[in-house]
Amino acid sequence: MLTVLLLYAFTQAYSQSQYPKGYFRNPLNIPISLSGNFGELRPGHYHMGVDIKTAARENLPVYAAADGYISRIKIEPGGFGRAIYITHPNGYTTLYAHLNNFTAKIDAYVKQQQYAKESWKIELSLPPSLLPVKKGDFIAYSGNTGGSQAPHLHFEIRRTSDDVNLNPLLFGLPVKDYVPPRILRFAVYDRTRSVYEQTPKVTAVKVSGKDYTTTSTVVKVGSPLVSFAISAYDTHTGSSNLNGIYSATLYVNDVEEETFTMESISYNDTRYLNAHIDYRYRTLHKAYLQHLSEMPGFLNSIYSNGEGKGVVDISDGHIYDILVVVKDARGNLSRLKTRVQFDPKIPLAPPAAGQMFYPLTIGGFEKENCEFFIGENCLYDSVHITYRNFPSGDADVVSDVHSIGANYIPLHDSFLIRIQPDLSFTENDRRYTVMQWKSGDRSTVQNVQWQQNWASAKFREFGDFQLVRDSIPPVIVPSFSDWADLTKATRITFSVKDNFGIVKNVRAELDGKWLRFTNDKYRSFIYQFDEKCLGGVHVLAISAEDEAGNKTTVSYNFTR
Numbered sequence: 001m002l003t004v005l006l007l008y009a010f011t012q013a014y015s016q017s018q019y020p021k022g023y024f025r026n027p028l029n030i031p032i033s034l035s036g037n038f039g040e041l042r043p044g045h046y047h048m049g050v051d052i053k054t055a056a057r058e059n060l061p062v063y064a065a066a067d068g069y070i071s072r073i074k075i076e077p078g079g080f081g082r083a084i085y086i087t088h089p090n091g092y093t094t095l096y097a098h099l100n101n102f103t104a105k106i107d108a109y110v111k112q113q114q115y116a117k118e119s120w121k122i123e124l125s126l127p128p129s130l131l132p133v134k135k136g137d138f139i140a141y142s143g144n145t146g147g148s149q150a151p152h153l154h155f156e157i158r159r160t161s162d163d164v165n166l167n168p169l170l171f172g173l174p175v176k177d178y179v180p181p182r183i184l185r186f187a188v189y190d191r192t193r194s195v196y197e198q199t200p201k202v203t204a205v206k207v208s209g210k211d212y213t214t215t216s217t218v219v220k221v222g223s224p225l226v227s228f229a230i231s232a233y234d235t236h237t238g239s240s241n242l243n244g245i246y247s248a249t250l251y252v253n254d255v256e257e258e259t260f261t262m263e264s265i266s267y268n269d270t271r272y273l274n275a276h277i278d279y280r281y282r283t284l285h286k287a288y289l290q291h292l293s294e295m296p297g298f299l300n301s302i303y304s305n306g307e308g309k310g311v312v313d314i315s316d317g318h319i320y321d322i323l324v325v326v327k328d329a330r331g332n333l334s335r336l337k338t339r340v341q342f343d344p345k346i347p348l349a350p351p352a353a354g355q356m357f358y359p360l361t362i363g364g365f366e367k368e369n370c371e372f373f374i375g376e377n378c379l380y381d382s383v384h385i386t387y388r389n390f391p392s393g394d395a396d397v398v399s400d401v402h403s404i405g406a407n408y409i410p411l412h413d414s415f416l417i418r419i420q421p422d423l424s425f426t427e428n429d430r431r432y433t434v435m436q437w438k439s440g441d442r443s444t445v446q447n448v449q450w451q452q453n454w455a456s457a458k459f460r461e462f463g464d465f466q467l468v469r470d471s472i473p474p475v476i477v478p479s480f481s482d483w484a485d486l487t488k489a490t491r492i493t494f495s496v497k498d499n500f501g502i503v504k505n506v507r508a509e510l511d512g513k514w515l516r517f518t519n520d521k522y523r524s525f526i527y528q529f530d531e532k533c534l535g536g537v538h539v540l541a542i543s544a545e546d547e548a549g550n551k552t553t554v555s556y557n558f559t560r
Contacts, residue, residue, distance in 0.1 A: 019166070019170045019172075020171065020172075021171060021172030022172055023066055023090060023171065024092075024094065024157065024168075024171050024173065025063070025065050025066065025136065026052075026173065026174060027052070027062055027063055027064075027065050027094075027096060027153060027155055028052060028060055028061075028062065028063070028142070029060075030054075030055060031174070032052055032173060032174055032175050033053045033236075033238065033239055034051060034052060034053070034175065034243060035052075035053050035150075035241050036152075036241070036243060037050050037051075037169065037243040037244055037329070038050060038165070038167040038168060038169065038244075038262055038329075039167065039244050039245075039246070039265065039302075040244030041244055041273060041276075041277060041290070042273070044273065044274065045270040045271055045273055046265050046273045047244065048156060048165045048267065049095065049097075049156035049165065049168060050155050050156075050168045050169065050173075051152045051153070051154055051155075052152060052153045052154075052155055054142045054151050054152055054153055056151060057142075057151055058100055058143045058144055058151045059100055059101075059141040059142065059143065060141065060142040060153075061138050061140075061141065061142075062096050062138070062139055062140045062141065062142050063136050063137060063138055063139065064086055064094075064133040064134065064135055064136060065135070065155075066086075066088045067088065067089065067133070067134050067135050068086045068088035068089065068094075068132075068133060069086065069087055069126070069128045069129075069130070069131060069133060070086055070106065070126055070130070070132075070133060071085050071086065071087040071093065071125065071128070072084075072085035072124065072126065073085070073102075073106070073110055073124045073126065074122070074123045074124075075114075075121060075122050075123075076121050076123075076146060077121065077146070077519045077520060077521060077522045078146055078147045078521065078522065079146050079147050080095075080097035080098065080145075080146050080147070081098045081143065081144075081145025081146025081147070081520060082101070082140070082143070082145050082146070083095060083096065083097040083098075083099065084096045084099065084102065084139055084140055086139075087128075087160055088160075091159065091160050092157055092160060092166075093157070093158045093159075093160045093163075094155065094156065094157055094158075095154075095156040095157075095158065096139065096140060096155060097146065097153070097154035097155075097156075098142070098143055098145050098146055098147075098148040098152065098153065098154050099140040099141060099142060099143050099145060100140075100141045100143030100144070100145060101140065101141045102139065102140045102141075103139055105131070106131060106139065109130075109131070110122070110124070111516070114516055115514070115516065118514040120516050120517060120518055120519065121519075145520050145521075146521070147521075156168065157171060159264075162266070163266070163267070164264050164265070164266045165264065165265050165266065165267065166263070167246070167262055167263050167264070167329055169246075169330070170263065170329060175236055175330075176236065176237040176238065177236035177237055177328065177330040177332065178237050178330075179234070179235050179236055179237055179328075179332060180210050180328070180332040180333055180334045181233065181234040181245045181246075181326045181327065181328055181332065181334050182207075182232060182233055182234070182334065183207070183212045183230055183231070183232045183324070183326055183334055183336050184230075184231040184233070185202055185203065185204060185230065185231040185287075186214055186219075186230055186336060186338060187200040187202045187203070187228065187229040187230070187231075187278070187281075187289050188203075188219060188221050188226050188228055188340060189201075189223075189226060189228070189229065190221070190223035190225070190226065190348060191223065191225040191227050191293075191311050192223055192224070193348075193351075193352075194352070194381050194382050194383040194384070195278060195280070195291075195295070195381050196279070196383045196406075196408060197383060199280075199281070200229065200278065200281065200289070201221055202289075203215060203216055203219055203338075210333065211334070211335050211336075212336040212337070213336070213337050213338060214336075214338040216338075218319060218338075218339045218341050219338055219340050220341050220342075220343040220346060221340065221341075221343065221346060222342075222343060222344065222345075222346030222347060222348050223342070224314060224344075225311060225312070225314070225315070226311070226312055226314055226342075227291065227292065227293035227310050227311045228250060228291075228292045228293070228310070228322065228324070229278055229290055229291045229292055230248060230289065230290055230292065230324055230336065231289055231290070232248070232290070232326050232334075233245065236328075236330075245326050245327070246261065246262050246263075246327050246328045246329040247259060247260060247261040247262065247263075247326070247327045248260055248290065248292060248325065248326045248327075249306075249325045250292040250293075250306070250310055250322070250324055251321075251322070251323040251324075251325070252308070252312055252321070252322060253320060253321050254321070255306075255307050256306040256307060257293075257306045257309070257310050257312065258292055258293055258294065258304065258305070258306045258308070258309055258310035259303065259306060260290070260291075260301075260302045260303050261302060261304065262302065263302075265302065266300070268300075269299075269300045272299070272301065272380075272412070274380065274410035274412065275295040275297060275298040275301075275380035275381075276290060276291060276295075276298070276302065277289060277290055277291065278291065279408060279409070279410040280408040280409070283407060283408040284408060291310070293310025293311050294310060295381050296359050296360065296380070296381060297359030297360060297378075297379050297380035297381060297412065312340075314340060315342055316342075317342050317343075317344075319339050319340070319341045321337075322336075322337070322339060322340055323336070324336040352383075352384040354384035354385050354386035354387070355384065355385055355387075356382060356384050356385075357374050357379060357382070357384075357385050358379065359376075359378075359379040359382065360376050360377075361376055362374070362376050365387060367387070367389070368420075369389070369400060369419065369422075370387070370389060370400070370402045370417070370419055370420070371417070371418040371454075372404055372415060372418070373415060373416045374415045375415060375416075377412055377413045378412055378413045378414075379409075379411070380410060383409055385405045385409070386403075386404075386405065386406070387403065387404055388402075388403045389401060389402045389403065390403075394468075396468055396469045396470070397436075397467065397468055397469075398421045398422055398424055398425045398429060398433065398467045398468070398469050399419050399420065399421050399466050399467035400419075400422065401464050401465070401466045402417070402419060402464065402465045402466065403463070403465075404417065404462050404463070404464075404465065405463075406462055407439045407440065407461065409462055411460050411461060411462065414458035414459055414460045415458065415459065415460075416456060416458050417435070417456065417457060417458070417459065417465055418451075418454045418455065418456040419435065419454070419455050419456075419465065419466070419467055420453055420454055420455075421433070421453070421455065421467050425467075429469050431548075431549070432469055432471045432549075432550070433448060433467050433468065433469055433470070433548070434446060434447055434448060434467070434468055434500070434548050435447075435448050435457040435459075435465060435467055435468070436465070436466050436467075436468045437459050437461065437463050437464070437465055438466075439461060443500075443501075444500075444501070444502065445468065445502060445547050446458070446459065446547065447547050447548065447549070448467070455467055468500075470499065470500060470546065470548040471550065472499045472546075472550065473545075473550035473551060473552040474496050474497065474498040474503050474544045474545065474546050474550065474552045475497045475498070475552065476494055476495075476496050476542050476544060476552055476554050477494060477496070477497060478492075478493075478494040478556060479492070479493040479494060479524075480492065480556070480558065481556075482556050482557055482558075483557050483558065483559075484556075484558045484559070485559050486529075486558050487535075487559060487560060489529070490528065490529055491527060491528045491529060492517075492526075492529075492558075493524045493525065493526050493527075494508075494524065494525050494542060495523070495525065496525070498546045499546075500546065500547060500548075502546055502547040503544055503545070503546060504544075504545055504546070504547070505545040505551075506519070506525065506542070506544045507542070507543050507544075508525065508541070508542050509540070509541045509542075510532065510538055510539070510540055511538055511539055512539075512541075515527055515532060515533075515540070516532075529560070533560055534560065536559070536560060537557065537558075537559050537560075538557070538558055538559075538560055539555055539556070539557055540556045540557075540558065541554070541555045542554055542555075542556075
């Protein structure tokens with residue numbers, strides 16, 4: 001066992017030594033405390049950088065982490081909000097996100113580009129000579145824009161050559177950490193069946209120092225072929241935030257079976273988190289279990305593929321020694337030891353109903369008024385998909401309701417669904433028909449493509465699907481009235497509402513010219529009075545569309 005741990009420690013140290021230490025400075029002028037770390041588990045994706053606390057405040061100065069040039073600037077309602085990318089001469093790019101404002105020089109350039117492109121949402125690629133920076137240069141103010149839930153700075157380090165994200169803690173950022181990860185639970189799976197068609201055998205653990213054991217000396221299971229998962233979290237010295245772990249390695253009888261490591265992840269692959277966790281357990285029980293085996297549909301994975309890829313044959317009835325070593329990026333580690341044995345007397349759940357679909361394979365299903373097709377990159381594991389249909393009873397619904405799959409079966413890519421409308425449907429309805437997806441209290445709609453009498457759309461989640469007639473345009477709600485006196489106001493705001501919640505192509509024009517309104521977090525549209533609106537009488541025209549193509553245009557007069 002000592003040899004195994006020494007070899008593991010050497011491998012991890014070698015992996016981390018390839019990154020330059022001390023090259024990048026703290027992008028803030030306060031000590032780093034993390035509310036989120038790289039590879040942390042988030043809904044539908046890995047966290048792709050570190051979240052640095054800003055003392056629960058906004059507008060702290062943000063500084064360039066090293067020499068380089070601003071190579072990209074991005075502004076969007078969700079996601080990063082306002083973000084700056086800096087390319088450095090050592091082959092890395094840093095990203096600073098959820099910013100409130102840029103420095104005056106950067107802001108002036110962005111504003112000019114927004115008006116030139118007539119879009120507040122914008123992504124700009126910049127040449128090296130336009131906005132060079134030195135290490136420690138002031139570039140922006142921290143904030144809470146985009147998908148942020150509280151004030152902080154999201155900071156990333158990427159390889160410039162392929163834009164792959166790297167764990168910033170491997171670059172020696174000054175984060176004090178002497179705290180080992182904590183392990184909460186251990187789970188065993190029956191791998192003779194889909195991981196989405198079972199509840200794993202979950203066992204509590206107890207701790208003594210850095211060592212954990214299961215409460216049962218020997219975990220007995222009814223399956224001859226098993227895999228494992230753990231719940232674990234990490235933190236750092238002086239912090240109470242429950243962050244993600246860096247790596248976990250599974251050993252069976254002292255042989256390494258599988259390892260996952262949060263070292264490098266591409267944004268193209270971040271959704272594979274749904275293959276890394278037990279998605280069903282997360283959906284039903286609200287807790288994370290991280291697999292210690294690689295799902296067959298997990299491409300470009302974070303796993304190292306050891307001796308058996310984490311799936312273990314225990315059919316001989318022998319007792320197998322299990323060791324799980326969990327580490328953080330600073331090398332602090334915890335160990336979980338247990339033993340597992342096959343017991344054929346333990347009953348297994350009955351087979352699942354539905355049609356079987358497989359990862360890396362195209363599959364289809366056809367009924368009289370519904371068809372769906374699951375592509376080769378949709379599924380992570382083989383699984384039975386159920387189908388049923390029933391009438392809606394809603395006057396605006398022009399098809400049956402088609403229930404496909406279950407919300408605890410994840411999809412990596414969107415699948416295609418085709419529906420035929422019912423007898424109440426008319427040719428005039430085509431113009432306003434959308435496909436609606438529902439799952440629990442969540443819903444969304446998509447525009448459809450017509451092929452003869454079939455309406456098709458793509459969705460990335462299973463649930464209930466139906467065709468809906470939508471002839472109601474969006475409603476524009478201003479914060480002022482027509483002919484308002486705004487001489488003492490500092491800004492104009494309005495919101496746009498729609499019966500199905502999707503609004504697009506919102507445009508505002510002042511006296512016939514495009515006017516820049518912000519739309520952070522998809523909430524209110526806000527224009528701060530500036531040189532674009534001088535004194536006098538003005539006309540503000542606003543237009544917006546919904547997913548079905550219904551359009552609203554309104555005009556307001558005001559005095560400035």
